[in-house]
Amino acid sequence: MAKLHLALAAALRDHDVRTLFGVVGDANAYFVSAFADMDDTRYVSAGNENGAVLMAIGYAMTTGDVGFCTVTHGPALTNCVTALTEGARSHTPIVLMAGDTPVADRENLQNTDQKAVAVAAGAGFEQLRRPGTALEDLARAVRRAKAERRPVVFNMPADFQWEDAEATHESWDVPALGPTRIEGDALDNAVGIIAVARRPVVLAGRGAIDDASRAALLRLARRIEAPLATTIRAKNLFRGEDHVLGVCGTVSTPQAAEILMGADCIIAFGASLNFHTTAEGGFVEGKRVIQVADRAEDLGVGAVADVAILGQAAEAADTFVHWLDEVEIPASGFTRDLPAQGLDVPPIPKPGRPRDGTIDFLAALKRLNDILPEDRVLVTDAGRWMVRSYGLLTAPAPRDFVTSASFGSIGLGLATAIGAGVAHPGRPTVLFNGDGGFMLGNLAEFHSAVRAGLDLIVVLMNDGSYGAEHVQFRDKQLDPAITLFDWPAFVPLARALGGDGVEVRSEDALAALPDALAGRDRSRPFLIDVHLDPDHVAMW
Secondary structure (H helix, E strand, O other), X not given: OEEHHHHHHHHHHHOOOOEEEEOOOOOOHHHHHHHHOOOOOEEEEOOOHHHHHHHHHHHHHHHOOOEEEEEOOOHHHHOOHHHHHHHHHOOOOEEEEEEEOOOOOOOOOOOOOHHHHHHHOOOEEEEOOOHHHHHHHHHHHHHHHHHHOOOEEEEEEHHHOOOEEXXXXXXXXXXXXXXXXXXHHHHHHHHHHHHHOOOEEEEEOHHHOOHHHHHHHHHHHHHHOOOEEEOHHHOOOOOOOOOEEEEOOOOOOHHHHHHXXXXXXXXXXXXXXXXXXXXXXXXXXXXXXXXXXXXHHHOOOOOOOOEEEEOOHHHHHHHHHHHHHHOOOOOOOHHHHOOOOOOOOOOOOOOOOOOOXXXXXXXXXXXXXXXXXXXXXXXXXXXXXXXXHHHHOOOOOHHHEXXXXXXXXXXXXXXXXXXXXXXXXXXXXXXXXXXXXXXXXXXXXXXXXXXXXXXXXEEEEEOOEOHHHHHHHHHOOOOOHHHEOOOOOHHHHHHHOOOEEEEEOOHHHHHOHHHHHHOOOOOOOEEEEEEOOOOOOOOO
């Protein structure tokens, strides 16, 4: 027997959870202390509860594991609603271990309906029923997070923390999807569609970024002579291979978009085919579509496929190759007339003429992509600059490219980047964010990155405005004054918080940036304040 707070901490450690993000309060402090005091564990404190959840999301996105975070009750949990919604919309598995007010304390100021809060955000909810079932209840929360691919709130009443809990070992494993056997009409129709396609494209989404899936999709693409594309969350999966189109969707390169529009068949693996990927339906209109996904809820939620298959990407792709070989179907020949390289390379931006004291937005993005460390983990916040950044910025592999805009909120990036950075010690993490997002949410976690000792490079795309609103006012020929802000000087602010940084207002300052990056202290965040003209920042 052990006190509940000790048993919960031990359960995390016993299941190889070594990192916990959080903000402590009276309902979770003892549990956090017990976890932090164990050997080979790390507790990373956030400045705000929303940030703690985002850190767990960043950790989960870059590792593929479940992220763990903890907060106390009432306003601590309501502070997490935006982050929980982001996790639910991005299908990221995390467990939020939330304290709750004592069951008998009806008049507690911080009492609220915590299940209603979690459900409203799109998260799952699991109640710690009593100390004797605590480890069973926690295991169920973890299994649900894995299986449902979303945040699950594990609700822990404060008055249970010092009661005895049974030290049982509960499985956190979720059974893997069984072997993919494609039979009957699904097999006949899929192979038939591929056989008659003259311009097929193989598309990989986030559900097909493991090594086995990548290899199998390459085999299929080469067998049928099809170019390869990815969703934004699988970007760079086929980096370095021939006939790679890059991202399929609203950020496709012009040359890739032309090929995608001319295709007659899309074979999608691990992609939900949402409106971003299909360019609001334009890339699937008039085409035969085969969709393979390992979750039934991903089939048919976007574009409706001609053939929908529930199964694993690698096994399904290899099944297609087997039957194409068995009946001696010739290759399409589509890639024979396509360039082997360069289809995924965005055009060089034409320099603009921004006002004095600022630099050109697109040219700066391109230069920054070349200047920043190659082995980076890249995180992007939301803002009007983000769409163009998706096309121009790169990272080594899909899990190294993290977005934080599934809920369309600005200011979620820095905490997400902390989680990603903690998951990858020894590698630099780069965050791109706007000035509005920095002031709205990211500033609160800048010092968290200082405390964590992270090699974090924060690129601040600073146009002195709420950009999405500014461009709408300009489009309607209205005065955009309410969208403009006289922010404080960000580099001195970064230094006051324990970081460092440089200001970029000219081409000369941008040219000097490599030396500044080489000389940075890699144990604290480094801010690059890039000044832009609010009237010359492309949104699309």
